[in-house]
Amino acid sequence: MAFDTSYLYFRAFFGVPSTFRAPDGRPVNAVRGTLDFIGRLIGQYRPDLIACAWDDDWRPGWRVELVPTYKAHRVVEVEGTEQESVDDDLSIQVPLIRACLSALGIPVVGVADHEADDVLASMARQHEGPGLVVTGDRDLFQLVDDDTSVVYVARGVAKHELVTPAVLAAKYRVAPERYVDFAVLRGDPSDGLPGVKGIGEKSAASLVGTYPSLESMVEAAATASSGMSPSMRSKLLADVDYLVRAREVVTCVDSLGLPPLRRTPVDDDAVSVLTSELGLGGSMTRLAQLLA
Numbered sequence: 001m002a003f004d005t006s007y008l009y010f011r012a013f014f015g016v017p018s019t020f021r022a023p024d025g026r027p028v029n030a031v032r033g034t035l036d037f038i039g040r041l042i043g044q045y046r047p048d049l050i051a052c053a054w055d056d057d058w059r060p061g062w063r064v065e066l067v068p069t070y071k072a073h074r075v076v077e078v079e080g081t082e083q084e085s086v087d088d089d090l091s092i093q094v095p096l097i098r099a100c101l102s103a104l105g106i107p108v109v110g111v112a113d114h115e116a117d118d119v120l121a122s123m124a125r126q127h128e129g130p131g132l133v134v135t136g137d138r139d140l141f142q143l144v145d146d147d148t149s150v151v152y153v154a155r156g157v158a159k160h161e162l163v164t165p166a167v168l169a170a171k172y173r174v175a176p177e178r179y180v181d182f183a184v185l186r187g188d189p190s191d192g193l194p195g196v197k198g199i200g201e202k203s204a205a206s207l208v209g210t211y212p213s214l215e216s217m218v219e220a221a222a223t224a225s226s227g228m229s230p231s232m233r234s235k236l237l238a239d240v241d242y243l244v245r246a247r248e249v250v251t252c253v254d255s256l257g258l259p260p261l262r263r264t265p266v267d268d269d270a271v272s273v274l275t276s277e278l279g280l281g282g283s284m285t286r287l288a289q290l291l292a
Contacts, residue, residue: 001047001151002123004116004135005108006055009034009097011136011153013090022278030093032283035100037157039287041134045151049127051261052101053119054110058084062113066245069192096274100284103270104291105263111256121252123261124148139183139191139250144168144176173205182208184246193246198235207232214243266291 012033020029042050059071076085101108109119117140120133124143133143136154141163144150150163161167165176174182185204187195199207211217220226221236228236236243266288275284 001041001045001050001132001134002120003038003041003050003052004120004133004137004140005034005052005097005101006058006116007136007153008037008134009090009094012037013087013093015156018089020279024277026096026278027089027093028096028278028280030090031096031100031278032280034097035280035283035287037153038106039283039290040157041151041160042287042290045132047132049261050263051107051109051123053116053123054098054108055116056110057113058115060113060115063249067193067242067249069194070249072192074192096278099270100274100280103267103274104284104288105266106291107259107261107263109258109261111258114253114256118253118256119258121254122256122258125254126258139179139188140252141168141172142176142179142183142250142252143254144179172201174208178208180247180250181214183250184214184243193249194242195246196235196239196243198231203232214247218243263291 009030013030016029016033018027018029020027020032022028038050038052059075063070064072071084074085075082077083098108109123110116111119111122117137120135120140121143124131124133127147129147131148132151133140133148134151134153136152138152138154140150144163144165146165152161152163155161168174168176168179172179172182182204184193185196185199185207186201187193195204207217211220217236218240220228221233224233226233268288271284271288274280
C-alpha cells in the first residue's frame, strides 16, 4: 500500500479542526489527521508492505515547459523564488509529519525533479503482485490494472472508493490504459490543465471509446469525410499542440529508480517523545501498535 502523502496531509489540514495543538501551541491537526488516515487504511486492508510517496518537486520544470499553466495558480513568489502557496500552519507541520513517519519506520520515497505521482506510478509498476495506491487525485486512475487498485479518498477516508478496472468502466466508460487520453481531453482545473475547450467528461469518454488514440482522433478531425461532427473537428483541431504536450504532463513516470522498500522497526522511544512533545494523543501510538 503506497500513500500519496501530500494529498493526505492537505486533506487532514483542511478536514481536522485547527484546535488540535501541541503543548507549545504549534498546530498539529495535519499531523494527527495524516497518522489517523494511514492507520485507518492499514487497519482495514492489512498490507504486508507500505510506503509514503513524497513530492521532492511539486511542480517539475519539465512539466511546466510543456504546459506553462501547470499548477501556476498555486505559485507564490517568496524572496525571489517560486514556491507552492501553502498555509503557514501547514508548512510547519510537514517536517513534523516526516519525523513521525521516520519514527514509525515507514519508508518515505521521493525522487528529484519528480512528483509523488511519479513515485507512486513507479512503485505500482515495479511491485510484483497486488498493490493499493491511496490518493484523491483522479489522474492516478491511469495506474489501475488487474494488480493495482486505487483507494480513492477524495470524499474522505471513511467513505473511500476502491477503484478497479470494472469501476472505471462503469463510472467513466473508460479503460485504465486510456484514462490519460480521457483526462487530457477533459482537463483538470485544479492542476491548471484546461483540457480541450468545449469538451467535457461525456464528450471525452465518447471520443476515447470511438478512437484508439489521440492521434487517430486528430486524424479524424483533419479529415472532412471521417464522420466526426464539424463542431468536434473544430474543437480538436484548435488544440492539437495542447493535446500532445498535455499527454506528457498527465502521464505519470513509472520507470524511476527507487530504493528497496524496507520498513524499519518502530522506534518506540521516538514515538513516545513525539507523542508527548506534539500532543498527538493516540494517533501515533495506535499506528505504532498496528505496525508492530
